Amino acid sequence: MAEDPRPECRRFRIEGRVQGVWFRESTRRQALRHGVSGYARNCTDGSVEVVACGTAAALSALREWLQQGPPMAEVSRVVESAHEPLPGDGFRTG
Numbered sequence: 001m002a003e004d005p006r007p008e009c010r011r012f013r014i015e016g017r018v019q020g021v022w023f024r025e026s027t028r029r030q031a032l033r034h035g036v037s038g039y040a041r042n043c044t045d046g047s048v049e050v051v052a053c054g055t056a057a058a059l060s061a062l063r064e065w066l067q068q069g070p071p072m073a074e075v076s077r078v079v080e081s082a083h084e085p086l087p088g089d090g091f092r093t094g
Helices: 022-032 058-068
Strands: 006-019 036-042 048-054 074-082 091-093
Touching: 006 058, 022 036, 022 048, 022 058, 022 091, 048 058, 058 074
Parallel strands: 036 091
Antiparallel strands: 006 048, 006 074, 036 048
16 A cells, blocks of 8 residues: 655654754754654744654654664653644754
8 A cells, every 4th residue: 555645744843962962963964864844943832843844754754763872962851742743844953
C-alpha cells in the first residue's frame, strides 16, 4: 500500500539538556535531510519545541533522531502530539 502523500504534522517537546548544545540547528539540518518542514524553538522551561510536517516515514526518522539529539545534548524525554498543518515550507529555528 502506498504512503499517503499528504504531510502529517507533529509537535515534539524535547526535555533534558537541550538548550545551548546546538539542538535547534542540528534539528533543522536533520529535518531538511528528511524533507520535513516546520520549526524548532527554545521554550522558557528549558525544553525545545519542534513542530514538523512531512511523510510518516520522514517524521519517524526525525522522531528517532530527536530521542538522541546532537552529541552534546542529553535528552531525558520526548513528548509527542498531533499538530495542525503549517503554511509554507522549509524549516526554521527561532
